[in-house]
Amino acid sequence: MDEKMDSFYTEAAKSFKELYQLEFAPSNDPKSSAIFANKYKIRGILIAQADKAKALLATGNLDAALLWGFFTAKLANNFIETEEPRVEARNRLLEVVKFCESRVDLETREDLLKFSGLLQYVYNSLAVATEVDAKDGEQSALFWLEKAKSIYEKFKLMIDDSERPECWESLAMLTTLLEQDCLVKEVYENKSEKQKAAEFCLETLRRQLQFSPVVDNLLSTYGVANQKEIRVNKRDSVAVSPSDWLVSSLQRFDPKDWANNTAALSEYYVETEEFGKALECLMTARTVVCESFQNGNSSGLGHNLNGTKLWADISWLTSEYSLGLLEGGSKVILGSRFTIDPELVDTSPSYGNLFNQDTTKALQEAYGEPIQDTGLTTMISELSIMPKAYPAAARLFRWTCRSLSEALLYYRLDERCTEAIKLIRAHASAYGFLATFEADLPRKCCMQKRRVDLLEDLLAQLNPRFYMLACRTIMSECAEALTALRDLNEEKMKRTTIRTSPTSSLSSTNIVAELSKLAKKVNGLGLRALEMYKRLLDSFLTPANQREPDLYEEEWLPHVLMAHFYSARLHSKTIVAGAPRNRVEKLNLAMKAYEKMVEIADKHARSGYKVDMPEVEIAREMTQLLAGQIARTPLDA
Known part of the structure; x- marks a missing residue:
């Protein structure tokens, strides 16, 4: 034997x-x-x-x-x-x-x-x-x-x-x-x-x-x-x-695989809002892979890895983490119905207990300032808590943009289009979230304009025949950004009116000219938003006869309903001069859009779709209110 x-x-x-x-x-x-x-x-x-x-x-x-x-x-x-x-x-x-x-x-x-x-x-x-x-x-x-x-x-x-x-x-x-x-x-x-x-x-x-x-x-x-x-x-x-x-x-x-897996684990900690642990996963992943593959005399962390899939994937996960913090803080400020329960937020991040690695350099690059100027505890705190004010939000925004840029070096639009679309949309979203924290109105307008530019440029480069689903999402986001920019300019117009007083040194001619210019800009942005919503709705038309489908896919039904809802709102808020008849025309367009939304929602509800949107009931009420308002408006006044 x-x-x-x-x-x-x-x-x-x-x-x-x-x-x-x-x-x-x-x-x-x-x-x-x-x-x-x-x-x-x-x-x-x-x-x-x-x-x-x-x-x-x-x-x-x-x-x-x-x-x-x-x-x-x-x-x-x-x-x-x-x-x-x-x-x-x-x-x-x-x-x-x-x-x-x-x-x-x-x-x-x-x-x-x-x-x-x-x-x-x-x-x-x-x-x-x-x-x-x-x-x-x-x-x-x-x-x-x-x-x-x-x-x-x-x-x-x-x-x-x-x-x-x-x-x-x-x-x-x-x-x-x-x-x-x-x-x-x-x-x-x-x-x-x-x-x-x-x-x-x-x-x-x-x-x-x-x-x-x-x-x-x-x-x-x-x-x-x-x-x-x-x-x-x-x-x-x-x-x-x-x-x-x-x-x-x-x-x-294999440090590459270990870093990828560790960065992926951060997604779980983000879900449970243990942001300190998620941050440690990301910083440790970057540290381990850089120590293994980077030359000692490189200028920055990951310098030799730029353009590789490994670094792009870790940077992408990093951008999702920082963008999530920025979005969470933005929703709290806006008082959204999706606001996160403050009791669930990890306000005292636990950092360093998972892997016990020295991640000082990675933290310093994420924070954007030398460690001599800022303590390590401060860095960890600001990078793992939802921002409450503009300075912290701006820091997260810059970190997000750097991470997205690193990811886009590999996921280029002309080579890996699907991934690049997601990254560019995330970049546009970051501008929208940052604008929430900005108090200066002109700067808020600039941020929303940059958001619009990114989305419009992306949409112009895509062929709807091959990327229709992505195009629809971008159309919806772009219309939303145009609407936000329109509302900011309307607010600017209102402030100009309030600022004007009988004792103002500005001549009445200059005031009227400025208000007229702002009104045209507001209406122009509103028209662009309406056209974008129309493009979105037209993308669902049957190619053979250009008719809308009997029933929309459940995934897209909310987008269609909200497109009609926001179109109605834009029509009703159009600044109209001249005879009351002009105003009534806009109100009629708004009422028709609300009615269309209610019609689509009711039709799908009868077919077994779950339509649980408060905007539907708002639209139902608005059709009655607008009908009464139109009836009370004298057309020949």
Whole structure:
């Protein structure tokens, strides 16, 4: 029997070397067909070795069991990588679990040292192979992650730091799990379990940081890093234990993937309004990736990474975080019905407890001022709390714009249009949110005008045939921005009227000229907004006969209703001079728009659509009020 084991060890060592070469074959194209071809070659090797190891299980040799479990787990992840039905991967992984849980005593130090690494790897793999909506509580993704965590904690409790599990795969980056997609995205999509999900994701990221130096040292020690060949034939050299072969399958800690996953985790903390933790995730991600890839003499954080997908993705998530804070503060000031409950806001951010990394440089660049001028605590506070006044809002605005600019270096409109559209829309939104905090009326107008310019320029570059959905969204946002700019200019006109007094040094001629100029500007902006709303509504017309659809898609129904609502408002607020008949014409247009909105809403409600919008009831009341106002207006006055 020893001869069979020796023969298997020798063949397994050769297989490990071949697997290593196939897994890390260089390729400039991540979608290269050669990579996928290698994965199927890897599958063939793994199937052969797993079958041979399984035949040795009857011997009771735990080393054979360890190798069989490892080959089988790697094979299961190969099925996941090639995006095949996950049931095959689950069945193979469950076979390993069943064997280990029936034959291995993890209460003994020897078995725990030998199998804890393998079981962590298998349990984590099962979490990914399990469907998100699994009904059986014992087979859920979180169930398997809890099992992996319990093994890890038991190992830390029973084994001192001088020894590591024999199967080191659990300490490597989870490269085989769907190409490094963060577990928080792939496994934890069940919203009812998001808190526990984030905890597991955080634990995984912490372990990767903790063990990355250990793995590097291990690879160097055993010769994998410098391509030394490991011999296991007893006739050639001293036999090498199975743990040494398992080491050769390790990958080094990949800071790119770690940074992407950590930045993605920030989205969860934003949802729960733990902004301090979200900020730490983003700053740590930027710090780790820059320390790994940036030259020491670079002028700024991420300078050498500009234009890469990695830096663009992290910058995009950063911009979403800062824009979210800016939006939240804006809504509080406006008194919106979507105002966030102040009791839920993280007003005393917890920073630095997640990863314990020095992120001073990243914080300084985000804040925009040297640390000598501002304390670290102040920086963290202002970057993790919704702004209440213009200075804090302006700081977040500048940070948002810098992050968006970094993202747009990779997501260019002429190359990656869909992503670029979202980034440019976010840039326009930032101007709108900042305007909320600005007290100076002319400056508010400039901000809204910049917002309009960004959206109109973006719309002009898009072909509606290919980007109709995006065009509709941009039309709606642009019309809203034009309406806001119109209202600001109307406010400017009112202030000019109030400022004028009998004792004013301005001549009446100059006052009338200024008011006339402002009135034309107000009406011009209102007309542009009306035209934009009309473009939006016309985009839904049936191409064959230019008729509106019987029923709108549920996703777009609110947009259509609000387009009629705001069009009615713009008609009613048009500044009209001359005979009352001119005023009545505008009121009639407004009433028709309100009536159209009510008609569409009622029609869809009868068809089973959920139309729960307070604006519909307002429009219903306005049709009656406007009808009375029109009736009371003398046309020949």
